[in-house]
Amino acid sequence: MPTTERKPLLLDFEKPLVDLELRIEQIRELASDNGVDVSEEIRRLEARAMQLREEIFSSLSPAQRLQLARHPRRPSTLDYIQAISDEWMELHGDRRGSDDPAIVGGVGRLNGQPVVMLGHQKGRDTKDNIARNFGMASPGGYRKAMRLMDHADRFKMPIITFIDTPGALPTVVAEHQGIGEAIAYNLREMFRLDVPIICAVIGEAFSGGAIGIGVCDRLLMFEHAVYTVITPEGCAAIIWKDASKAPQAATALKITSWDLKNLGLIDKIIPEPIGGAHSDPIAAASTLKQALIQNLDELSQLSGSQRKQMRYQKFRQMGKFAEMSN
Template sequence: MSTPDRKPILLDFEKPLAELESRIAQIRELAEENDVDVTEQIRHLDAKAVQLRQEIFSSLSAAQRLQVARHPRRPSTFDYIQAISDEWMELHGDRGGYDDPAVVGGVARLDGRPVMMLGQQKGRDTKDNITRNFGMASPGGYRKAMRLMEHANRFSMPILTFIDTPGAYAGLSAEELGQGEAIAYNLREMFRLDVPIICTVIGEGGSGGALGIGVGDRLMMFEHSVYTVATPEACAAILWRDAAKAHQAAEALKITAADLMGLGILDELLTEPIGGAHSDPLKAAEILKEAILRNLSELDQMSGQQRRELRYQKFRSIGVFAEVTA
């Protein structure tokens, strides 16, 4: 895992908790300076802080979960790959002349088993985000991802994808190079792969940018991740011509893991450490690894044809509705 900056980054709804923790730290410091025993008071305040953290993060709105999903310290694709794999070798290039830094991938060992791991990669700071284009892949990024997946299929390696992007890059250069075609090609080709495919939304799953590596036998999401056809800001600008109504759009879009679980789109919701994955990245990685290994064990019992049929039926059932007559 990357080394975090020591200065905390607080979201608006975390401020009451930060104030309480600051007060606890001050009491500890004063007690040490004056040689006073405040063990019982500190224990009481620590318990109150744990309870407050649980209350805050168990009742977040869709817009607040979006804030957590976009948190600068939230574990990235690189972080999870490094934390859950025994070893990993990054592979570069789409074999068409471009190596998109917004998509990373390579061969890894997961509990000694060769797998292909790939996903979108956001930056940690402004400079890194510019280099990674904020995790928004170009057509070359999706072609690189497909090349790696075809390689995995050829050598019978399961494919693990990590989704974390506000969407595919929508610039003029991307359109000129065939962004729509690149994503559509991935959607079609992922359905024909024989090997197990497990897709996990680790942060922000936005639009076709997420779908370009999101066709799998299993779709998992972390508790405070989001998966949406368009960002709430874009939706609000389109429907109400007012981006300030993004919080209203976030509720209407049903973007949270719980929403998607209820709609039958999500296969598994991964709980996060209290305070979000960024509060305890190693614990989050442990939760992810356990879920991947468990699902891989189930998918290994199927033949390639059964997995393809499962994948096909899974996506065919999305959006099915029943008409209710009076």
């Protein structure tokens, strides 16, 4: 997990809380300088700060959850892999001449069990984000992911994927190299794998870029993550010809973990520390690890054919609708 101390980035809805915490710190410093006992006042303000934090983060709008999902300090795939794995060795290349840094993956151990872990990887700063295409994978990235999943299936290792992308790489070169075909191929092939597959949405998950590594037996999702077919900005630009209506689109798209759980599209919501995963990455990773181990234990009790049948039925149920007669 990141250990370098950085100045926290402030989201709009966090400002009242940050102002209160700053006031507490100022009172504490003044009391120390002047030898005044203000412990009772500090306790009262700290209790109010905790209450305010709970109020803010328990009533976020879909647009505000989207801000949290995109927070630059939110833990990434590599952060989680390094925090939850006993051992980890990254593997590179799609064996077709490409090694897309927007998708990382390799072999590791989770609770002592060999597993293959892979996922989208964003950068920590502008330079790193440009190098990793802001987590938007090219065709080579999805082919690398599929190569690693085939490796897992061959050696009977469960697969864990971490989804965090604004979408697949939307360039002419990616289209020329077959981005649609690469994603479609992954969708088909992931259904045939015998080993358990668990996917975790750790940030933003949009469009085919997300589902390209998202076919699974169990779909987990962090509390403040988001998942849908298109970014709210893209949806607003198409529907209203106005990207500023993205908050309205975010609500209509049902992008939050609670919306998706109610719709039956995800299996489990992973709670985050109050303030979001970036406020306490170690605690977020610990909760994620426990959920992965529990679900992996349950899936390991089933045969490969049972898992494949469940996987098929799981996705057949998505998008199911009924027509109402007049």
